[in-house]
Amino acid sequence: MVAKGKLKPSARTAKRQQRSLDAISGFVADDPGGDFHKLLNDRVRLGILSSLAVSERLSFKELKGLLNATDGNLSVHARKLEDAGYVHCRKTFEDRQPRTDYQMTAQGKAALERYLKHMEALIRATSD
Amino acid sequence: MQVDLKERASENLSFIREAMARAERVSSVSGLATMAMGAIGLGAGALAATRTSLPDVLLVWLGAAVLAGALGAYGALWKTRQSETPLLADQGRRFLLCLLPPLATGALLTQSLWDGPELAVLPSFWLLLYGVGLLAAGTYAVPPVFRMGVGFSAVGIAAVFAPASWQNGLLIAGFGGLHLLFGYQVYRHHGG
Numbered sequence: 452m453v454a455k456g457k458l459k460p461s462a463r464t465a466k467r468q469q470r471s472l473d474a475i476s477g478f479v480a481d482d483p484g485g486d487f488h489k490l491l492n493d494r495v496r497l498g499i500l501s502s503l504a505v506s507e508r509l510s511f512k513e514l515k516g517l518l519n520a521t522d523g524n525l526s527v528h529a530r531k532l533e534d535a536g537y538v539h540c541r542k543t544f545e546d547r548q549p550r551t552d553y554q555m556t557a558q559g560k561a562a563l564e565r566y567l568k569h570m571e572a573l574i575r576a577t578s579d
Numbered sequence: 580m581q582v583d584l585k586e587r588a589s590e591n592l593s594f595i596r597e598a599m600a601r602a603e604r605v606s607s608v609s610g611l612a613t614m615a616m617g618a619i620g621l622g623a624g625a626l627a628a629t630r631t632s633l634p635d636v637l638l639v640w641l642g643a644a645v646l647a648g649a650l651g652a653y654g655a656l657w658k659t660r661q662s663e664t665p666l667l668a669d670q671g672r673r674f675l676l677c678l679l680p681p682l683a684t685g686a687l688l689t690q691s692l693w694d695g696p697e698l699a700v701l702p703s704f705w706l707l708l709y710g711v712g713l714l715a716a717g718t719y720a721v722p723p724v725f726r727m728g729v730g731f732s733a734v735g736i737a738a739v740f741a742p743a744s745w746q747n748g749l750l751i752a753g754f755g756g757l758h759l760l761f762g763y764q765v766y767r768h769h770g771g
Contacts, residue, residue, distance in 0.1 A: 494594065501595045502602035509602065510768070517601050567595065570588040577585035 490535055491566045495520055495528040500537060500563045503555035511551040529553060537562055607671045608720050610766025612654020616647040617758030624751030633698055633743070640705075640750055641689070647754070658771060674719040681712035700739075702746040706753045707735030721769040727761035 491497050498518040502509055509517070515525050532538045537559030541552045555563075623643030627636040659671070685708040692698055710731030717725025734753040741749060 497591070497595065498598045501598035504602075505599045506602045507771070508769075517598070563595075567592070570592050573588040574585055574592075577588075 487535075487562060487565075490531065490537070491562065493528060495524060496532055497566075499525075499529060499532055499553070500555065500559055503538060503553060504560065504563055508552050508554050511553070514553065532559065535562075607655055607659060607674060608724055608765055608769070609651070609654030609658040610762045610764070610769065610771055612651050612657075613758050613762030613765055615650050615654070615762075617755050617760075617762055619643050619647045619650065620753075620755030620758055621751060624747060624755055627747050627750070634693075636747055637689075637698070637701055640702075640754075643754070644705075647758075671719075674716045677715035677719065678712040681708040681715075684708055699743050699746070702750050703735055703738035703741075705735075706731055706738050706749065709753075710735050721765055723761040723764040723769070726764075727757055730757045730761070 491500070495518055498520075499514060502514060502517050511525065511529075514520070514529070515522065518525065520528075529538065529540065533540050535558075536556055539554045539556050541554070543550050543552070620643060623639050627639040630636045630639060655671075685705055688704055688708075689701060692701060710728050710733075713724055713728030713731055715728075717728050731753050734749055734757070738746060738749045
């Protein structure tokens with residue numbers, strides 16, 4: 452009776468650990484080249500996607516201010532996200548000045564959600 | 580190694596949360612609703628101009644304030660729903676905490692001065708208090724909101740020194756003109 456009581460929590464813990472490990476391995480299996488992981492492991496790129504997740508559209512200038520990044524740094528990272536299809540870039544002119552706006556694509560939103568789930572799974576797995 | 584992974588993952592989640600909180604301010608104010616508030620201001624000004632007594636003029640503006648306030652709140656709700664973000668998340672809550680005290684002060688002052696001889700100072704108080712609220716709340720909103728606060732404060736200061744016959748015009752300039760101008764800026768550059 453006592454032994455049964457002792458075994459129950461550990462079985463539950465093992466199940467939880469297995470679920471967490473499955474989530475992590477699922478993440479890795481879906482991303483054989485590791486491109487997705489590499490893309491979001493950079494703070495500027497992660498910052499761009501996180502900012503665009505709560506703002507429908509952000510200009511280059513706004514993103515630069517929000518992420519405290521330099522022009523060159525931001526444009527390089529934004530281009531990588533654009534190439535991956537995670538953000539959509541729109542260039543226009545405003546009062547004869549060029550203006551660049553960024554919007555997150557459905558693919559970018561899914562990527563950020565997946566990244567968040569992965570981080571949560573990692574925390575759960577290493578907490579057990 | 581396990582601790583490192585956990586720390587790294589926690590740090591990443593904190594970074595995402597902070598980046599979202601910083602960017603969130605960009606999404607909470609609706610430009611369209613602000614422009615509609617401006618249109619209500621213009622309409623109220625036109626209607627108030629047909630009234631002869633000061634209490635009647637101010638009553639028209641009070642009615643417009645209630646209508647415009649409801650519209651502004653609905654606009655913020657609509658915009659945050661569109662972007663699937665909670666209205667009262669960190670930045671939105673701070674925005675309201677900065678804006679509401681000056682508005683409540685204005686309501687109390689209106690109530691206490693309504694039957695007295697100082698009724699004529701109310702337009703300048705309204706403009707100044709709304710301007711101060713926007714200046715404070717503007718630190719958590721898109722840049723045009725702060726600039727609109729500067730505008731309202733300037734018009735409010737002008738109203739303090741302006742003769743009584745100018746007060747309706749200054750209310751129109753503030754609640755009509757400034758809402759339209761800065762609402763358009765929010766609409767054009769900050770997601771609608």
